[in-house]
Structure formats: C-alpha cells, structure tokens
Amino acid sequence: MRGLIIGRFQPFHLGHLSVIKKIADECDTIVIGIGSAQHSHTLENPFAAGERYLMISKTLKKEKNLSYYIVPVEDVNRYDVWVSHVEALVPPFDVVYTNNPLTKRLFLEKEYRVKGMPMYDRKIYSGREIRKKMWRDENWKKLIPKQVAEVINEIDGVKRLKTLIKTDIHVPENKVAGLMFEKNIKISVAESCTGGLLSHLLTNVPDSSRYFMGGRIVYSDNAKKMLGVSEKTIEAFGSVSPQVSLELAKKIREKNSTDIGIGITGFAGPSGDVGKVYIALISEKEKICKSFKFNGSREEIKERTTEEALKILKKYLEKI
Numbered sequence: 001m002r003g004l005i006i007g008r009f010q011p012f013h014l015g016h017l018s019v020i021k022k023i024a025d026e027c028d029t030i031v032i033g034i035g036s037a038q039h040s041h042t043l044e045n046p047f048a049a050g051e052r053y054l055m056i057s058k059t060l061k062k063e064k065n066l067s068y069y070i071v072p073v074e075d076v077n078r079y080d081v082w083v084s085h086v087e088a089l090v091p092p093f094d095v096v097y098t099n100n101p102l103t104k105r106l107f108l109e110k111e112y113r114v115k116g117m118p119m120y121d122r123k124i125y126s127g128r129e130i131r132k133k134m135w136r137d138e139n140w141k142k143l144i145p146k147q148v149a150e151v152i153n154e155i156d157g158v159k160r161l162k163t164l165i166k167t168d169i170h171v172p173e174n175k176v177a178g179l180m181f182e183k184n185i186k187i188s189v190a191e192s193c194t195g196g197l198l199s200h201l202l203t204n205v206p207d208s209s210r211y212f213m214g215g216r217i218v219y220s221d222n223a224k225k226m227l228g229v230s231e232k233t234i235e236a237f238g239s240v241s242p243q244v245s246l247e248l249a250k251k252i253r254e255k256n257s258t259d260i261g262i263g264i265t266g267f268a269g270p271s272g273d274v275g276k277v278y279i280a281l282i283s284e285k286e287k288i289c290k291s292f293k294f295n296g297s298r299e300e301i302k303e304r305t306t307e308e309a310l311k312i313l314k315k316y317l318e319k320i
Contacts (some may be wrong), residue, residue, distance in 0.1 A: 001026070001027045001028055001029075001093065001094045001095060002027060002028065002029045002030075002031060002092065002093045002094050002095075003026065003029070003030050003031065003087055003093060003094065003095045003097055004030075004031045004033065004093040004095070004096045004097065005019070005020070005023060005031070005032055005033065005097045005098070005117065005159050006032075006033035006034075006035045006073060006086070006103075007033070007034075007035055008030075008035045008036050008045065008050070008052075008094070008127065009034060009052045009055065009056060009120035009127070009128060009132070010044070010045055010046060010047055010057040010127045010131070011033075011047060011052070011055055011130060011131075011144055011148055011152060012052065012056050012059060012145070012148050012252070012254065013125050013127065013130055013143050013144045013148070014118035014120075014143055014144060015121070015123055015124075015125025016125075017059060017116075017145055018118070018120050019117055019118050019120060019315075020032070020060070020066075020068075022118035023064075023097055023117075023118070024190075026075075026092075026095075026152050027095070028068040029065060029068060029069070030066070030067070030068045030069075031068070031069045031071065031091055031093050031169075031232065031268075032056060032068055032069065032074060032177070033071055033073040033086065033090060034049050034052050034053060034070065034071065034072045035073050035075070036074075036075050037049035037072035037073055037074045037075075038074045039075075040050070041164070041273060041286045042164065043131070043159070043161070043164045043165060044130065044303075046153075046157065046160055046161055046164060047155075047157065048059075049072040051151060051157075052097075054151045055071055055134065055147070055148040055151045055152075056070055056144075057070055058148075058150070058151065059145040059148060061147075062147070062207060064168045068102075069090070069091055071089055071090045071091075072089075073074070073085075073086060073089055073090070073176070079102070079295070080107060082106055083094070083106050083109075083110045083112075083271075084108055086253045089265070090131075090200070092097075092117070093112075093113055094112075094113065095112070095113040095114070096112050096113070096115070097114075097115050097116070097117045098114065098116075098117060099117050100271045100296065100297055101265075101270040102174065102274050102275060102276050104207070106152060112125075114209070118179060120308065124143065125143060128299075129273075130143050130144065131161060133274035134152075134160070134161050135162045135165050135201075135296060136156050137158075141204055149164075156202040158176075158260035163294045164251075166300075171218075172203040172307065172310040172311065172314060173202060173205060173218050173310060174203070174205060175205055175314055176310055176313055176314050176317065177202075177205040177211070178213035178215070178316065179317035179318065181207075181210060181211065182316065183317060183320065185202055185211060185259045185317065186211050186212075186256075186258040186259050186260070187202070187211055187212060187213065187218075187257070187258050187259065187260040187261070187262065187313075188212075188213045188214045188215065188216075188252045188253060188258040188260075188261055188262075189202070189215045189252060189261070189262040189263075189264070189305050190215070190216045190218050190227060190248040190249065190250070190251065190252035190257035190261070190262070190263045190264070191215065191216070191217055191218065191264045192217075192218050192219055192224070192240075192264055192265040192266065192304050193264065193265060193266035193267065193268045193277060193301070193302065193305060194264050194268075194302050195217055195219065195302065195308075196215060196217045196303050197303070197305075197306045198215070198262070198292060198306045198309050198310070199212070199215030201306060201310065211259045213256040213257075214252075214254075214255075214256045216252060216255075218248060218279075220264075221234055221239050224239060224247075224248065224265075225246065227248065227251045227252065228247070228251035228255070229244060229247045229248060229251060229252070230247065234245055239265060240263045240265050240266055240267055240272065240273070240278065241265070241278075242278050242280070242289045242291065243261040243276065244254070244263075244265050244278070244299075245264060245265045245278035245279060245288065245289055245297075246263060246280045246282065246289050247263065247264055248261075248263025248264070248265065248268065248280065249261040249263035249280040249281060249282040250263070250282050253282055253283075253289070259283055259284070260281060260282070260283050260316070261283075262279070262280065262281050262282075262309060262312075262313065263279075263282075264279050264280075264305060264309060265277070265278055266278060266292075266301070267301075268298045268301045269297070269298050269301065269304055274301070275293050275294040275295055275296070275301055276291070276292075276293055276310075277287050277291070277292045277293075277301070277305045278290070278291050279292070279308060279309050279312055279318055280304065281312055282315065283320075286316065287318065288312060290312060290316070292304070292308055
C-alpha cells in the first residue's frame with residue numbers, strides 16, 4: 001500500500017519524522033508532497049522547495065528499509081481541481097494522511113481512503129515556533145533532525161530569517177503602526193474566528209496604546225449580541241456573513257469611540273464552510289467588507305485572516 005502525506009515542512013522537524021515513521025508501519029511506500037513548493041524567502045515560507053527536499057531526503061537516508069518518493073507540489077487556488085492537480089504530480093497512492101478537514105473532504109469526494117495523521121506535540125514541534133526560535137537565537141536545533149540543521153546552516157537560513165523579520169512587508173503590523181502614529185488614528189477591533197490574534201499583533205508594537213483602544217473576542221453568537229449585533233441580523237444572515245462583520249466593526253467603533261472599527265467573522269474549522277471569512281472596516285467616511293476563502297489548518301486560517309485584515313487596514317490608512 002502506498003500512502004500520501006503533504007506538508008510545507010518549513011522546516012522539516014522531529015514531529016514530521018515521527019509521523020512518517022508511523023505511516024511507514026502501515027504503508028509499503030510513502031509519497032511525501034512538499035506543499036506550497038512555489039513559495040520561498042518569505043517569513044511564512046523561508047525555505048525553497050529544493051532546500052526542503054534536501055532536508056527530507058538527507059534525514060530519511062538514515063532510516064533503514066524506508067521506501068519513499070519526495071515530490072514538490074505547487075498550490076492551486078481552485079479546490080475543484082486540487083486532487084487532480086496532486087494526482088498529476090505524484091505517483092499513484094492508495095491512502096491519504098491528513099488532519100485538515102478540507103483536504104480530507106476533497107480526497108473523500110474522489111473516493112480515496114483518508115486517515116488521520118498520527119499525532120505529535122504540535123505546541124513543541126511547530127514550524128512557526130521553530131522559525132521564531134531561529135531568529136531569536138534560541139535552541140531550535142533540538143527540535144529538528146541533525147541533517148536538517150546541516151542544510152539550514154549550509155544555506156545560512158538563520159541569517160535569512162533575521163533579514164526577513166526586519167522587513168516591513170513581512171511584518172505588516174510595523175507599517176500599520178507607523179501610519180497610525182503618523183495620522184493620529186485610533187482603532188478598536190471585534191474578532192470572532194481569529195480569537196484575538198489581530199489585537200495581539202496590533203499591540204506587539206511599542207507605545208501601541210496611542211492608537212489601540214481595545215479589542216473584543218466575540219466568538220459565540222451571544223458574545224456578538226452582547227457587543228450589540230442584532231439578533232435579527234444573525235438569524236437572517238448567519239453569524240458568518242458580511243452583514244455581521246459590518247455590524248461588529250460598527251459596534252466596536254461606537255463602544256470605544258475610535259476612528260476605525262474592524263469586525264472579523266469566519267469558519268476556522270472543523271465545522272461550517274471551513275476557511276470562509278469576512279473582514280469589515282468602518283470609519284466615519286468608509287465602509288469596507290471583503291470575503292475570503294482560505295485553505296489550511298485552524299492556525300493557518302487564523303493567521304491568513306489576520307494578515308488580510310492588516311493589509312486592508314494598511315491600504316485604508318495609506319489613502320486617507
């Protein structure tokens with residue numbers, strides 16, 4: 001039996017290795033897809049597909065009796081052709097290993113057998129946390145195979161990350177903060193699916209109390225109603241809707257007497273229309289609401305939503 005697993009592996013860490021070893025107990029051969037293969041040299045995807053290929057291949061060469069293929073898989077932004085896209089790139093496979101609800105649904109619709117990935121401690125073995133440790137000069141090497149550390153050292157990966165973290169385009173909250181200071185703008189936010197992540201980033205900047213007047217996590221319908229969102233709006237359109245995101249932005253702006261209010265609502269998974277998100281911005285003269293459809297885990301959807309909210313805010317601030 002041949003099993004398929006797809007991940008970004010930014011970088012390949014000991015959690016990934018443990019999953020592959022467990023899959024090898026069930027499958028004769030493993031197909032390892034390097035996801036988002038077209039991306040590199042960004043804070044979220046710092047390592048190129050070829051570099052990730054080296055990390056994985058050098059590590060797995062040390063594993064005896066392990067049969068595998070490693071295949072770069074570029075993203076396509078159409079879910080209806082995603083499985084066909086993967087099938088065209090990788091060798092035939094019998095079972096898919098994933099914990100992503102959307103990926104599971106897409107492969108099940110094509111009548112593939114899908115199994116949950118063996119679990120590991122994601123709080124410790126997290127690509128995002130490992131990357132943070134790298135630019136903070138903390139002990140990141142203990143979380144990855146020795147061969148991966150060798151590849152990262154060879155390409156001077158730590159220096160690359162430290163360069164990326166200082167670039168405004170990769171730390172958008174820094175640019176937003178500068179614009180808020182410059183224009184003397186005050187903001188408040190109401191967040192549902194992001195669970196306070198936008199508030200966290202906006203307050204990561206020193207002296208952010210000059211512009212950030214408050215945030216509310218309105219995760220449940222009751223929390224939304226307590227903020228002032230109309231029960232009729234929720235009943236008519238659903239809690240994840242442009243109407244509710246706009247009311248969230250309006251009510252949080254009124255509650256905190258700020259220039260700008262931002263409202264976010266969406267489905268981070270596993271239930272609902274996973275990845276569907278609405279972001280609204282309201283000011284005295286502006287009313288913006290944008291819809292998005294993200295792919296990925298709960299954490300990835302929250303992060304993508306927050307990134308887009310910062311982009312919307314930055315664009316608005318630049319034009320006023």
